[in-house]
Amino acid sequence: MIYLIVGCALLCLLVLAARSFVSANPAVLARQLRIGGGVVLLLLAGLLAVTGRFFLAIPAFGLAWALLGSAGIGSGGYKPGKASGQRSRVRTAMVEMELDHDTGDMSGTILAGSFQGQTLDDLSDSDLKVLWAETAQDDQSRKLVEAYLDRRLPSWREDFEADGAERQGSAASSGPMTDEEAYQILGLSSDAGDAEIRAAHRRLMMRVHPDQGGSGFLAAKINEAKDTLLRRH
Structure with missing residues (x-):
């Protein structure tokens, strides 16, 4: 029976x-x-x-x-899900950049220099070339601008670097990343748990990893943010 x-x-x-x-x-x-x-x-x-x-x-x-x-029934465990509308933020001395988690689009605001207060999207190609040259003294700001250029103007290096412009040195690192910066980079609130941190890290790395045509600088920042928060937890 x-x-x-x-x-x-x-x-x-x-x-x-x-x-x-x-x-x-x-x-x-x-x-x-x-x-x-x-x-x-x-x-x-x-x-x-x-x-x-x-x-x-x-x-x-x-x-x-x-x-x-x-199958997610009766386990009681946390199942991290992708929340729509999340944005990551990375800030340097000259630029504040945002990355949309859903689309992978990058946008930024200029904090210092000739174009202070303007957005990167509003600048012409020639203006971006000037901004790029102005970041010669700030290595981190230059890398952020270059990450934006890689997405907007894939062939920018051939033009911008054709005149032989070179960096005259780079600014010293701003020191260890703070928890607040790490949460902004991962696009999370300060009450996020380990599972949310790991999920945001994986999601962002799929967008910016160098192997996927992304930015090595942003990937390093995202890794640093994850490590900073997980060490604290």
Whole structure:
């Protein structure tokens, strides 16, 4: 009788899985299969317990709980999700840059120099060349501007560096990153937990990693922000 009930349940599960297999998202389908398998095992564990076969019911229940937990049911764990509208902010002496988590678009405001108070998007290509030259004394500001240029003008190096302009030195590092800066870079609030920090780090690295055509400077900042906050936690 037990095997008949379990067999019917498995058959129903297989029929439902077959009907949704073609059109289903693979991740959603895998989750549904884990849930279905967990339910079947819970049913089996209950039947075994009713018939006094506790030595079989206990492992069946444990496996069912593991399957349901991996599907996000009953685990009680934090499942970080991507919140729309999040923005990361990186600030140097001359530029404040923002990165949109959803689109990967970069925008920035100029804090010092000939174009103070203006946004990078409002500058012409020739203005950007002047701004880039003005950042020669501030290595971090230059790297931020270059990260923006890499996205807006992929061939900017051929033009901007054609005149032989060279850096005359770089400013010293501003010191260890503060918690406030780290939260701004990752686009998180100060009450974010470890799971949120790691999730934001992964999401941002997919946008700015050098292997994906992004900025090595921003990737280093994002790594530093993650390490700063996780050490504190």
